[in-house]
Amino acid sequence: MFHDRIVRTVLAVTAGYVIVLAVWLGWLYRYTEEGTAAYQIGGLLAAYGATLGAGMMWANRPSHADRKLAKHGMEGWATVTSAQPLARTADHGQLTALQLQLVVPGEESYTGRVVYEVAEEDLDRFVPGATVTVMVDPKNRARIMLCP
Missing domain, CATH: 1.10.287 (Helix Hairpins)
Known part of the structure; x- marks a missing residue:
């Protein structure tokens, strides 16, 4: 939010x-x-x-940069290797640091970290071993957006 x-x-x-x-x-x-x-x-x-x-x-x-990434980013997937809860949020979510193993077609796989507000009902989607869809900035592979 x-x-x-x-x-x-x-x-x-x-x-x-x-x-x-x-x-x-x-x-x-x-x-x-x-x-x-x-x-x-x-x-x-x-x-x-x-x-x-x-x-x-x-x-x-969403910000202009997030809208641009959603429109022009490269779609891939990520496997959650670790999920560390950081804090509870005002809207009953959980701020979580996710360590990810990212795979983008046509690119070499790499690791990345993202801090993400996980809704309470989605906590089971972000456990270690889970796979999530991501959008990656083609110019800056460190810029990652998780897709719902």
């Missing part, structure tokens, strides 16, 4: 909403027609909610 990006997005959208609300209260409110202020505040709240939702969806997207 991209918790830090989501928190920054929520803070930015909320700060923008407070500024818009301050401008509306300080300047535009006196020009509103009688009896429409509640509807305008409702509209401002709806716009805040929609912007917040769109911002959180945008912040939760």
Whole structure:
């Protein structure tokens, strides 16, 4: 997950909403027609909610580099040689250091290490001896992305 990006997005959208609300209260409110202020505040709240939702969806997207790797990377597979739990995560996952034996067709096999947040229901997929699908950057074989 991209918790830090989501928190920054929520803070930015909320700060923008407070500024818009301050401008509306300080300047535009006196020009509103009688009896429409509640509807305008409702509209401002709806716009805040929609912007917040769109911002959180945008912040939760994979980074440009990850999207590029998923699109242009070389597909291969990896055998987990060791899985060392590092910490529990906020969304009930487990941050795990995986030592991998990687195989990419047309290349020599090699070892690599990746730190990955494993969901609680997927812990049995990342035990020593398990095989997982990977995408490898053709220009930098140390850049590895595990495929779900």
